[in-house]
Amino acid sequence: MTATIITITSGKGGVGKTTATANIGAALASMGRRVVCIDADIGLRNLDVVMGLENRIVYDLVDIVEGRAKLRQAMIKDKRIPELYLIPAAQTRDKTAVSPGDMIRLGDELREEFDYVLIDSPAGIERGFRNAIAPADVVLIVTNPEVSSVRDADRIIGLIEAESKGPGKLIVNRIKPEMVKRGDMLDTVDILDVLAIDLIGVVPEDEGVVVASNQGNPVSQNKDSRAGRAFHNIARRLEGEDVPFETLEAGDGFFGKLSRLMRPGGQA
Amino acid sequence: MSFLRRLVGGPDRSASAAKERLQLVLVHDRADLTQAELADLKDEIIEVISRYVAIDRGGVEIALTNDRYEQRLVADIPLAQSRQRR
Numbered sequence: 121m122t123a124t125i126i127t128i129t130s131g132k133g134g135v136g137k138t139t140a141t142a143n144i145g146a147a148l149a150s151m152g153r154r155v156v157c158i159d160a161d162i163g164l165r166n167l168d169v170v171m172g173l174e175n176r177i178v179y180d181l182v183d184i185v186e187g188r189a190k191l192r193q194a195m196i197k198d199k200r201i202p203e204l205y206l207i208p209a210a211q212t213r214d215k216t217a218v219s220p221g222d223m224i225r226l227g228d229e230l231r232e233e234f235d236y237v238l239i240d241s242p243a244g245i246e247r248g249f250r251n252a253i254a255p256a257d258v259v260l261i262v263t264n265p266e267v268s269s270v271r272d273a274d275r276i277i278g279l280i281e282a283e284s285k286g287p288g289k290l291i292v293n294r295i296k297p298e299m300v301k302r303g304d305m306l307d308t309v310d311i312l313d314v315l316a317i318d319l320i321g322v323v324p325e326d327e328g329v330v331v332a333s334n335q336g337n338p339v340s341q342n343k344d345s346r347a348g349r350a351f352h353n354i355a356r357r358l359e360g361e362d363v364p365f366e367t368l369e370a371g372d373g374f375f376g377k378l379s380r381l382m383r384p385g386g387q388a
Numbered sequence: 389m390s391f392l393r394r395l396v397g398g399p400d401r402s403a404s405a406a407k408e409r410l411q412l413v414l415v416h417d418r419a420d421l422t423q424a425e426l427a428d429l430k431d432e433i434i435e436v437i438s439r440y441v442a443i444d445r446g447g448v449e450i451a452l453t454n455d456r457y458e459q460r461l462v463a464d465i466p467l468a469q470s471r472q473r474r
Contacts, residue, residue: 267406267413274414303401310407314414316457 123234125227127256131272133243135264136293141240142170146338147355149204153235159209160252161242168208172336182210185222215247220254227255259288265306289320296325321354323347415452442468
């Protein structure tokens with residue numbers, strides 16, 4: 121096996137990096153892939169609770185890097201999905217406990233055993249972010265349809281390109297079709313126009329995400345959830361499938377038809 | 389699209405304001421050139437060009453523009469009305 125290492129990052133905090141990591145990881149694993157998710161947010165561990173594995177942590181990322189635990193001891197196997205694993209972040213240390221070189225070595229070791237290594241990056245552009253992108257083959261940038269979040273995404277795109285990890289692919293998360301429809305929220309087309317980057321997913325705002333994270337279940341396992349389906353489609357696109365983008369604002373009403381007409385290269 | 393939306397949807401909606409503000413802030417972020425620095429740049433350009441040719445100082449416009457792939461510093465410098473027209 122030679123894993124693809126995918127880092128999920130954003131610049132701005134709170135846009136849904138951890139949710140995206142947990143759900144894309146679960147979706148890939150449910151498609152039969154061998155997946156490990158790494159929480160690179162040292163000191164602010166959270167991927168464990170979103171995945172519902174917080175009670176099983178014995179060792180963490182820093183224990184592996186500092187040689188106190190072997191990889192196999194620190195990897196936590198998911199409860200429901202076979203072939204899904206988590207390497208949790210340390211909670212009592214800080215970002216300086218791990219270096220970009222450590223992450224590259226860890227990534228190389230994991231490459232042998234997995235199809236995908238997903239790294240949940242911390243917010244910001246400092247050491248934690250550098251650690252998270254160091255081993256990446258592919259970088260996914262999560263943004264919300266808001267000015268502050270898109271601005272930070274632009275900065276991240278620049279930094280990723282400077283590290284020759286670019287250009288990355290964009291996930292627009294928490295879009296509200298109703299607000300887009302009435303012109304009170306940036307549409308995906310607007311964001312792509314401003315950022316000049318390829319899109320890999322559009323995830324609608326969905327209360328199901330909160331419910332799922334309350335329970336520690338990945339929403340991508342819930343076929344009735346719109347966000348869940350969107351995350352599942354991102355996984356399929358990562359697998360190379362040509363999955364059409366969900367036309368959230370389209371499909372009904374005047375603006376839906378209009379937006380399809382107006383989309384460059386789109387079909388009316 | 390936003391234009392059409394505005395046309396049909398009545399008053400200006402906030403998404404088009406968001407996009408315009410975003411484009412302006414990003415053009416300065418990417419060039420690492422603040423509005424204040426750009427104003428200084430403009431003053432210096434006026435000073436230099438005035439040494440060679442009379443210009444309409446009030447009409448000078450210097451702006452950063454960008455499309456998806458490149459950024460430009462665009463200067464529009466009107467010359468002063470010449471009294472010796474042919």
